Amino acid sequence: MSAAEGPLVVGVDTSTQSTKALVVDAATGQVVASGQAPHTVSSGAGRESDPRQWWDALREALHQCGDAAREAAAVSVGGQQHGLVTLDARGEPVRPALLWNDVRSAPQARRLIEELGGPKGWAERTGSVPSASFTVTKWAWLAEHEPEAVRAVKAVRLPHDYLTERLTGEGTTDRGDASGTGWWASGTEAYDEETLARVGLDPALLPRLVRPGEVAGTVRDGHDLPFSKGTLVAAGTGDNAAAALGLGLRPGVPVMSLGTSGTVYAVSRHRFADPTGTVAGFADARGDWLPLACTLNCTLAVDRVAALVGLDREAVEPGTGVTLLPYLDGERTPNLPRSSGLLHGLRHDTTAGQLLQAAYDGAVHSLLGALDLVLDADADPSAPLLLIGGGARGKAWQQTVRRLSGRPVQIPEARELVALGAAAQAAGLLTGEDAAAVTRRWKTSAGPVLDAVERDEATLARISGVLSDAAPLLERGPGSD
Numbered sequence: 001m002s003a004a005e006g007p008l009v010v011g012v013d014t015s016t017q018s019t020k021a022l023v024v025d026a027a028t029g030q031v032v033a034s035g036q037a038p039h040t041v042s043s044g045a046g047r048e049s050d051p052r053q054w055w056d057a058l059r060e061a062l063h064q065c066g067d068a069a070r071e072a073a074a075v076s077v078g079g080q081q082h083g084l085v086t087l088d089a090r091g092e093p094v095r096p097a098l099l100w101n102d103v104r105s106a107p108q109a110r111r112l113i114e115e116l117g118g119p120k121g122w123a124e125r126t127g128s129v130p131s132a133s134f135t136v137t138k139w140a141w142l143a144e145h146e147p148e149a150v151r152a153v154k155a156v157r158l159p160h161d162y163l164t165e166r167l168t169g170e171g172t173t174d175r176g177d178a179s180g181t182g183w184w185a186s187g188t189e190a191y192d193e194e195t196l197a198r199v200g201l202d203p204a205l206l207p208r209l210v211r212p213g214e215v216a217g218t219v220r221d222g223h224d225l226p227f228s229k230g231t232l233v234a235a236g237t238g239d240n241a242a243a244a245l246g247l248g249l250r251p252g253v254p255v256m257s258l259g260t261s262g263t264v265y266a267v268s269r270h271r272f273a274d275p276t277g278t279v280a281g282f283a284d285a286r287g288d289w290l291p292l293a294c295t296l297n298c299t300l301a302v303d304r305v306a307a308l309v310g311l312d313r314e315a316v317e318p319g320t321g322v323t324l325l326p327y328l329d330g331e332r333t334p335n336l337p338r339s340s341g342l343l344h345g346l347r348h349d350t351t352a353g354q355l356l357q358a359a360y361d362g363a364v365h366s367l368l369g370a371l372d373l374v375l376d377a378d379a380d381p382s383a384p385l386l387l388i389g390g391g392a393r394g395k396a397w398q399q400t401v402r403r404l405s406g407r408p409v410q411i412p413e414a415r416e417l418v419a420l421g422a423a424a425q426a427a428g429l430l431t432g433e434d435a436a437a438v439t440r441r442w443k444t445s446a447g448p449v450l451d452a453v454e455r456d457e458a459t460l461a462r463i464s465g466v467l468s469d470a471a472p473l474l475e476r477g478p479g480s481d
Helices: 051-064 106-115 118-126 135-145 147-152 159-168 193-199 239-247 299-308 352-374 395-405 417-431 435-442 457-476
Strands: 008-014 018-025 031-038 072-079 085-087 155-157 172-174 208-210 215-218 232-234 255-258 262-265 280-283 289-295 323-325 342-344 385-388
Touching (some): 008 051, 008 417, 018 051, 018 417, 031 051, 072 159, 072 239, 072 417, 085 147, 106 135, 118 193, 135 147, 135 193, 159 172, 159 232, 232 417, 239 255, 239 262, 239 280, 239 385, 239 417, 239 435, 289 352, 299 352, 323 352, 323 457, 342 457, 352 395, 352 457, 385 395, 395 457
Parallel strands (some): 008 072, 255 385
Antiparallel strands (some): 008 018, 085 155, 215 232, 262 289
16 A cells, blocks of 8 residues: 555445445545445346445445555545435335436326426426436335335435445435435425425435535444444535535536436536426535536447447547437436437448447537536636546547537546545545545646537537427337327
């Protein structure tokens, strides 16, 4: 292990596919050890995972970190948003967790919007119009389809809450992750009693909200973990709020994250309430706001297209006539939960590389359509777009974002930004600093800047036209009458 200047902290990222742990020097931001272990997600109509796999993966990732993890003075967990974790009286999962990309609750989302004030009422109360990704719609789906499971539930948690509680023995959450549930009111920063009553969820089943900078608890005895008893545990937060901390984001700086899902967001001083539902008015983990738009189909969808046409993901070719909407899992932005992928403009001379480029274009088009909406009116339109996530290292992703955005694009050199943001939360407990100030001191956003190129308005207009014309078909979904 490298010699550290300051105390060591652990940041955790429990994502859709795996759990990662970083041991970080709180003084310098140097990653002195890391570990990662996978977990599985069901296929088919639903997207579910056994939360106990997340815990086993955390234990494995920490043990891979070796002696460095044993020296850690504090730990924090960042996790995938929206997932519904239901626990029994012993703290064991009643059933597998319903994940953010499980869209079976689309009918419940529509019904809840109608029953509780329409889109405008939801946006004003919670900051967001719930889609099938939101936790409240998943609880409504569970109550309707599995009432016996609901009767066995004694605690409701989000993914990061579950791991934090396994560490501390206390049920806690934070404002950043809670703002993605649909039952947290952004105006009062408290659980919304009317919403909970409508879906039949007892607020006593929900975790305590921990304020930014507050200690959530300490590591308890009885775990096969490398932590000492009494190690401080920070509040943790959702993955996007953790990544914002990991970048040390200041208001007005735009971010595009390319992962299993795609997101665009920026920190704002103002509470958002978008009645169209395009922008979710999430809270950040510090006390500001994190307006965000999310797509369900990003890197995995494009990789699937690459596999279908038998190409490496970088083997794109320019083309001007073919449009591919890669909505392989349904879509959230635009809000088309029943949709599937759509190909338009196929000709005899269309190449496989052009089809692949069209998949990239379709994925980025969805994200750019919401980018201006998440930025405050006074944000600098020429500011570099920070490109993060697994796709950010791919040349095809970089060039597609440059061409369709017309902005300079900056690629931060720091990786694992969710885990780094969580580590900054843990460091803040020790130093008394704001977590975003910690990562600015660590210079995590530093990286090369790709110059702006002329925006490809023709491609954007073509994709928008196909999307508009095909909307009735996409709304019905495959196999519909």
